[in-house]
Amino acid sequence: MALMILRSLKIMDEAKEAVFEEARDYTGAKLGMWLFILSELLLFGGMFILYSGYRYKNPADFHHASRELEVVLGTLNTIILLTSSLSVATSIAAIQKGQRKLSMVLLMATMALGLLFLANKGFEWGTKIEHGIYPNSPTLLARSKGEILFFGLYYVMTGLHGLHVLVGVCVFSVMLILIAKGTLNQMRFVPLENAGLYWHLVDIIWIFLYPLFYLIT
Amino acid sequence: MENREVKIHPVKYRTYVFVWMGLVILTGLTYTVAVGIHPAGWAIFVALAIAGTKSGLVLNYFMHLKSERLVIFKVIIPLVMAVFLVFILLTFSDVAFRGVVK
Numbered sequence: 098m099a100l101m102i103l104r105s106l107k108i109m110d111e112a113k114e115a116v117f118e119e120a121r122d123y124t125g126a127k128l129g130m131w132l133f134i135l136s137e138l139l140l141f142g143g144m145f146i147l148y149s150g151y152r153y154k155n156p157a158d159f160h161h162a163s164r165e166l167e168v169v170l171g172t173l174n175t176i177i178l179l180t181s182s183l184s185v186a187t188s189i190a191a192i193q194k195g196q197r198k199l200s201m202v203l204l205m206a207t208m209a210l211g212l213l214f215l216a217n218k219g220f221e222w223g224t225k226i227e228h229g230i231y232p233n234s235p236t237l238l239a240r241s242k243g244e245i246l247f248f249g250l251y252y253v254m255t256g257l258h259g260l261h262v263l264v265g266v267c268v269f270s271v272m273l274i275l276i277a278k279g280t281l282n283q284m285r286f287v288p289l290e291n292a293g294l295y296w297h298l299v300d301i302i303w304i305f306l307y308p309l310f311y312l313i314t
Numbered sequence: 315m316e317n318r319e320v321k322i323h324p325v326k327y328r329t330y331v332f333v334w335m336g337l338v339i340l341t342g343l344t345y346t347v348a349v350g351i352h353p354a355g356w357a358i359f360v361a362l363a364i365a366g367t368k369s370g371l372v373l374n375y376f377m378h379l380k381s382e383r384l385v386i387f388k389v390i391i392p393l394v395m396a397v398f399l400v401f402i403l404l405t406f407s408d409v410a411f412r413g414v415v416k
Contacts, residue, residue, distance in 0.1 A: 124384065128386065128387075131387065131390055135390065135391075135394045138394055138398075139394065139397070139398065142398045142401065143401075146401055146402055146405050149402070149405075149406075150405060150406070150409045153406075153409060153410070154409065168345075172341065172345055175341050176338060176341060179334060179337045179338060179341065180334065182334070182337075182372060182376050183330055183331065183333075183334040183376075186325070186330045186375075186376045187327055187330050190324040190325050190326075190327060190330070193324035194324050293376075293377075294377055297372050297373075297376045297377045300372055300376075301368075301369045301372050301373070304365050304368045304369055304372070305362075305365050305369075307341075307344070307365075308344055308358075308361035308362065308364075308365055309361075312344065312345070312357075312361055313358075
């Protein structure tokens with residue numbers, strides 16, 4: 098009797114597993130991620146509209162304020178993020194090909210590049226703050242309206258973007274653990290793919306932030 | 315399993331490397347254009363056009379939109395861009411005419 102119960106329990110477990118596996122939905126998971134990405138695009142989009150409106154009204158101030166930003170650092174950060182997009186894309190391809198170690202190394206490289214981006218950003222912000230330029234600072238408030246708006250937008254938009262980079266690095270560290278444990282593998286890689294999609298979104302936002310803040314002529 | 319129905323063809327590493335090279339070249343182009351273009355008003359359009367091209371590369375290759383077969387993935391970005399365009403037009407029809415129309 099006990100044996101029969103045990104056997105039926107085992108059969109039920111197997112059945113449960115089968116149902117669970119069937120319930121996984123590759124397209125649905127990706128579509129959900131895309132919907133999130135689109136909402137993020139509109140979030141940043143609102144700020145881009147705010148930027149364009151104020152820039153349209155204060156072209157000369159935006160030009161002068163932009164000159165004070167470190168173009169070389171901005172360009173370097175662009176290259177860093179583009180390279181991190183390459184490394185995460187190849188990391189996903191690697192796990193799909195069953196090259197687990199390569200996938201992990203590339204993911205670690207992505208995280209390192211993300212942290213390097215944040216370090217550069219921190220350095221850049223630090224220099225500005227040292228010069229007394231930060232929201233509501235007496236030095237900044239003594240300047241023209243357009244310059245105050247430019248630096249306000251600069252801090253909010255690059256700050257929110259930086260926060261996204263930080264979240265991305267945290268998500269990748271979870272993915273790294275999951276790959277190491279074998280939870281993510283050649284057959285199950287959608288969470289990593291979705292994390293990659295998020296990272297590329299962060300890259301795309303920076304692709305627009307870079308010319309709008311650093312390269313105003 | 316996730317890929318029971320969807321066949322996965324991993325992208326070749328060298329495709330990604332070529333796309334990355336294109337992105338770096340376009341970044342260099344933005345940098346030089348921003349310094350050199352006259353009149354200055356054109357520079358922003360050129361810079362945004364290059365940023366748009368770069369985004370297109372990232373979306374199509376890194377984010378695999380190019381190889382998506384479902385229609386929804388194909389229309390999703392243009393749809394959001396259309397909504398965004400409406401926001402821009404509405405905002406600018408306000409900002410540009412402030413003080414002009416009483």
